[in-house]
Amino acid sequence: MTADTTAAATAPDGTAAQETRPHAAAKPVRWAADAVATMREGARVRLDYSAQSLWRVDRMIEEIRRERAPIEAVADVLRGFGAYAGEVVVRRTGAEWWATGGEHWVRTPDGRLWDPIKEARRSFLGHGSLRLLCRDATADA
Structure with a gap:
């Protein structure tokens, strides 16, 4: 697939519409800016938006987890942190956001897909790291 490929989406009136790649970035970019x-x-x-700043984000997620907040209560915060990590990868590698069915991923130039929003949730549960996701996603950049 090329960068100008579009993804299928559903318009508010229920008809099929095409979602361009720049449009796919609109929500995650806003979520990241809100987190900042x-x-x-x-x-x-x-x-x-530096890779080093993801150390701070991982620490913040750890602090929230230690407070034993229910994941439902911090879902928007985690989404923002994940989108922020995705934007770090996008800016470092020239990757692009992809979206379909309400899910958002980052596609790096080598064709790999990354799910930083899911990784933020995994980090909250003690099984992930946005810093390590960024390291892996940018290793060849």
Whole structure:
């Protein structure tokens, strides 16, 4: 597939529509920006879209997990952190966001698909790391 390929989506009126790749990035880019703003204003933590900043994100997820918050209560925060990690990969590798069926992935130039939003949830459950996902996704960049 090429970068200009489109994905099938359903329009609000129920008809089939095509979702272009730039459109697929709209929501995750917004979720990432919201996470950056929330961290800056609420936790006084600066996120700059660098791979090193994902150490801070992993630590924040660990702190939330230690507070024993139900995953449902922090789902939006985790989505924002995952989208932020995806944006780090996109910016470092020239990857692109892909979306279908409400799910969002990052496709790196080598064709691999990554699910940073799911990885944020896995990290919250103690089985993942956004920093390591970024390291693996950008290893060949």
